[in-house]
Amino acid sequence: MIRTQHLSRKFGTMTALDDVNIHVKPHEATVIMGGSGSGKTTLLRLLASLECPTSGNIYFSDESLVGITQKRLYELRAKMGMVFQYSALLNSLSVFENVAFPLREHTDLDDFIIQTMVTMKLEQVGLRGFEHMMPSQLSGGMAKRVAFARAIAMDPEVVFFDEPTSGLDPISAGVISNMILDLTKKAKMTSIVVTHDVHAGLDIADHVILLWQGKVIMEGTSDMIRNSDDARVLQFIEGRPDGPIPFSRSETAFVDDLMHKPGTVRMA
Amino acid sequence: MMNTVEKQSMMVQWLGGLGRWCLQSIEKIGDASVLSAVSLAYFFKRPWQGKHIVLQMYALGVGSLIIMAITGAFTGMVLALQGYYTLAKFGSESLLGSGVALSILRELGPVLGALMLIGRAGSSITAEIGIMRVTEQLDALQMMAINPHARVILPRIIATTLALPLLVSIFDVIGLAASYVVGVELLGVNSGAFLGEMVAKVIPMDLYAGWLKALCFGFLVGVICTYMGYRAEPTTEGVAHATTQAVVVSSVSILILDYVLTSFFL
DSSP, X not given: OEEEEEEEEEETTEEEEEEEOOEEOXXXXXXXXXXXXXXXXXXXXXXXXXXXXXXXXEEETTEEOTTOOHHHHHHHHXXXXXXXXXXXXXXXXXXXXXXXXXXXHHOOXXXXXXXXXXXXXXXXXXXXXXXXXXXXXXXXXXXXXXXXXXXXXXXXXXXXXXXXTTTSOXXXXXXXXXXXXXXXXXXXXXXXXXXXXXXXXXXXXXXXXXXXXXXXXXXXXXXXXXXXXXXXXXXXXXXXXSSSSOSOOOOBOHHHHHTTOOOXXXXX | OOOHHHHHXXXXXXXXXXXXXXXXXXXXXXXXXXXXXXXXXXXXXXXOOHHHHHHHXXXXXXXXXXXXXXXXXXHHHHHHHHHHHHHHHHTOGGGHHHHHHHHIXXXXXXXXXXXXXXXXXXXXXXXXXXXXXXXTHHHHHHHTTOOHIIIIIHHHHHHXXXXXXXXXXXXXXXXXXXXXXXIIIXXXXXXXXXXXXXXXXXXHHHHHHHHHHHHHHHHHHHHHXXXXXXXXXXXXXXXXXXXXXXXHHHHHXXXXXXXXXHHHHO
């Protein structure tokens, strides 16, 4: 479905992603995990073509997304949906209008059909009857559900999720995880989820990609990750503060800084 | 005491800072020009954004009506007072009508109108677009295959450009009416002289010059305020800073552009 080839992205001198080669299979839930700053959000934005890579290539159904025309990209976007970390609902529109937005923009369906479709999508996320509320009146969990409904309004082939469970209470997080599972298992959509929530991530994943410092360090099924003996993987899924992924992010030796010596770079 | 070398190095640093500031400013002007040119090009492309232009004009224009009316009224009133005070010294109170009309139509209408538009609408344009950036709404539009240049920037630039001349016209009318009330009813200038002088001294060109100024100012406010919001750093402080910058930069640019335009029309 989506494939990357030697994908790299630099911001100035900082390398966010370094030679990433991944393959997202259709009708599967692919979960990209990693700590903060591991480059997972950058990878998602590249896959969704919201950003351009520094080098390498991304293929969506064997069509390169690098150097694509805007017209063609917008055609392909009809097959993509995205749930953003902060939901990104349009403030000025009601819940109903937010979900109806892509339908109104890209189809000529009449109001009756649109109303039916929006009601179905809102029912799917358990928010039927909340059509008239404004985004500012919604809780974080509800806003995320509305964003979910909006993302699937056009019945896309691929849905991207940026931290779908972060900032939510355990119940709302569970609801969202279940909706993602249903989406892949029942509706046969492809979902790509970026998360640092290990448990939710491993529960919904058919395929897990673990990133560290912009590189893929482990790839496989949830069980392969759980049973891995790689120290970095273990540290991440058990959430230990120190280990091969160091607690201190400082690059100069502490002693040198204390002695006010010009910093020597500490070996990792 | 600083020695010569230290003085020189401070001078170099200061010049370097000045140079950097100039380069950054030029870069920003270029960036803003490209952004608005790219956005305005969507005016001629499908899908047609007419509905969104009208919606923005309604929001910006009608929203600014009351503040325009109040500013216009008091500007006219204070001009009549000040003008009467000055003209009375030469015994030429009868010139009050033409003096007030020329100042309002040619200068104060467009400039004060533009400044009010910046305060009322420009700052909210920057804040709104900045917040859309912070909350990923601009990315969400992209993902729904809607171009933010065409949907967000274009309608706002066109709306400020078209709304300002209309608002300025209202400002002018209310300002002149208010100056009549103060000049004729309160200060006792002869009504015939007040209106007669106004009709005799004001030529259509004065009105057109005012409108043209308003058109240019409206465009400039639209370009600067949308640019500041679109390029705001996606943080709370970033949006706050961008909003302040938008108001400061567009107000100062208006005053500079006003001098340039006036020097052409005189």
